[in-house]
Amino acid sequence: MIYFLAWAVQAQEVSFSGSLGSTIDDVVISADASEVAFIGSNTSHVLATDTWQVTEVTACGVLAMGGGVYIEEKLYIGCDDGTVSAYYNGTVTQNVFTLDGATVLGLWSDNDLLYVLAESDSGGNPRVHAIDIETKQESSGNYPSTLGYSGYTDAEIIGNYLIISQGNASVSKVDLSSGAASRDNQGPTAVSQSDVLNEPSGTNALIAGGDGGIVRFLTASNDTQYALNLATWTDITALAIWDDYIWLADGQTLRAHDVSGFGATIGTEERESIDLESPVLEMVALEEHLVYVAADGTYGIVGDLPWIEISTLEVDSGIYTLEFVSDTAGDFSVYLGDESGTELGSGTAEANETTKVAFDEPTGLIEGDNRIWVQLAGGHDAIMLTVDNPPEAIVLAETALASGNQKLTLSFEGLSAVDIASYQIYLTTEVFSASDYTTGGPEFSVLSEEALLFAASASMVVDLYPLENHTQYYLGVRAIDSAGTEGPMSNVINAEPKPSYNVSSLSNESGGFEGCSHTQKSGLGFFLLLGCAGLIFRRNSLMAVLFAISFFGMGTPAYAADTFGEHKPVFSNAVLIDYSMTKFDSGAIQSVFGSESLFPGVNLTASLQALRVFEISSSLGVWRQTGLMVQEDGTSSSDEETMMIAPLQLSAGLRVHIFDDQIIVPFASSGIDYWLWKENWKEGEVEMDVSGGKAGWHYRFGVELLLDLFDKSSASMLDVRYQIKDTYLTFAYQKQSVGTEGLLFDGESYLVGLRMQY
Secondary structure (H helix, E strand, O other): OEEEEOOOOOOEEEEEEEEEOOOOOOOOOOOOOEEEEEEEOHHHHHHHHOOHHHHHOOOOOOOOEEEEEOOOOOEEEEEOOOOEEEHHHHHHHEEEOOOOOOOOEEEEEEOOEEEEEEEOOOOOOOOEEEEEEOOOOEOOOOOOOEOOOOOEEEEEEEEEEEEEOOOOOOOOEEEOOOOEEEEEOOOOOOOOOOOOOOOOOOOOEEEEEEOOEEEEOOOOOEEEEEOOOOOOOOOEEEEEEEOOOOEEEEEOEEEEEEEEEOEEEEEEEEEEEOOOOOOOEEEEEOOOOOOEEEOOOEEEEEOOOOOEEEEEEEEOOOOEEEEEOOOOOOEEEEEEEOOOOEEEEEEEEEEEOOOEEEEEOOOOOOEEEEEEEEEOEEEEEEEEEEEEOOOOOOOOHHHHHHEEOEEEEEEEOOOOOOOOEEEEEEOOOOOOOOOOOOOOOOOOOOOOOOEEEEEOEEEEEEEEEOOOEEEEEEEEEEEEEEOOEEOOOOOOEEOOOOOOEHHHOOOOOOEEOOOOOOOOOOOOOOOHHHHHHHHHHHHHHHHHHHHHHHHOOOOOOOOEOOOOOEEEEEEEEEEEEEEEEEEEEOHHHHHHHOOOEEEEHHHHHHEEEOOOEEEEEEEEEEEEEEEEEEEOOOOOOEEEEEEEEEEEEEEEEEOOOOOOOOOOEEEEEEEEEEEEEEEEEOOOEEEEEEEEEEEEEEEEEEEEEEEEHHHHHHHHHHHHOOOOOOOEEEEEEEEEEEEOOOOOOEEHHHHHHHHEOO
């Protein structure tokens, strides 16, 4: 049954009570008051305050639970193994936080920190841990903060302090900003302290003191004192401020007293009292209601609003009929959502009699739960109307099915309905149409039903394999929602798998390395290609010497006098990092990666200059691009391949660097190349690759733009810290001819980079 309470001018009373079936240790409320959580050691419950429905929550598996707190409408519950679980929207996530401790006793949050009271693995008094909610890391310093007493009954954050009631006369205080812990200095001893009043804006803390009444803990001095001590009270176990009163749970009676000044002043005259059937352990205040939990596992809701109970909501031929009972007579209205939503019907209800109201199907219903709201004199109740429309039909474009080697790739946009769970694909070699199947589809003779069922996502891209090349396949799709309801069959499209050809195949290239022992397959791995390059260097000693000098030539410099008699080194070094975009002449490369696309790469060059004019340099690049393989008719396949290139270059050139602080420095160079390459692709689930190396030559020209003059202070700092004399922005054009047969890397490159002159 669903209950919600309404307000009227009458005394407060228990409007509803129910049983949770287990003992409850803690009660917490969400920030927007939409939920109240009852935390028990074995079973916890969450009460929705719009419908008053209770959901059972087992957050820690078989472990015991202890304490809870809401953070951004998500409920966190402590566990017996030192972990913290989360509950949100019906789903439990375990081990969200893990702390250096054992059994969790209580949880609180403030300023993006989660405070956890837990027992220590090594024993002793409980400790307070502070955990950063975002990073999930524990704070250090005084944390974890060890309390001055053992035991624990309740705690709340009051101002900047966590005030902890530890039974009998024991109270501890933890300064949240520092983690420093202290305990009460003096005060009443003949008390049995339990529930701490949840009043975050208060200056001091009020604590239920058993037969000692109410105890006040002074945060400034750590002293305790009697706040209110009447001989008529027998056992104060819980406190709450609600409806302008402070409510005291005294045995099996709830008592209301005047209160002011954040609880600093409590009136001695009793304003209201409500008799219960069991002593109360905890209370929380909502805007219009007081919720309590008793020692026997029952809970209750106190208010002065009309009590409305919706009994049924039925639909017949598009007409909705709702029945409810109100304990108060009056005019009522029915809304979609809440009282701010669309009005569906209205009328007058008699007290304690069944009222029926009929209305047409509401406009604006959404897939899933829709709340139907009844309101009478401020009181209201709600019931959920679940809408489960069949999924819509999927519309497949003719191009949605792409051909690959022994596979087809299907791409389409998923439906927008929130309850779509999966898509069932039907694939056959026989022609069929959507009208042939009101439900289901052709037999799963090509691939199994499980292999053709895919979880829903916003954009669906699925590969269907293994299939036969040069065979026509016909395909349709149904959407299935979370309730298992099928949508209609989509339009049927068809395609034919065909062999796919990569760059090497299109170039009649079998792999291997020019100047090295021929290798048909790169089973040795791409990095062995560097060994092949080393072999080439050994065969050409001049190349090896130039490579070593340009990369590592940092020997003792020779100096020459310039026009002004200053001594400057004859030899200097430079490092260039540039980004290149290359257009290849190869039709095979253009077919796979696009005739208009440029192949990207990053290059590192080290150079040695004489008199800043004559230069030798060596460079290594890392280039990578992904494209679609080509089928026999020249169209793009759905099969992807990746090509990696590592160009090695040795160059000699001239820089027209005539005088200091020359803003623009033209340059030109040429040299020899050895390019290492590798292709990767998949055939079904099998990774395939082929690799090789190609020799060639290049020439390059461009300009360097001196950056030092634009920021002289930064230039001086680079000189002092890193010995970088000049920094240039470089622009260059390169023409290369690499390879003599098979796969060719002839083409042109455009480069932009940063040169650092030492």
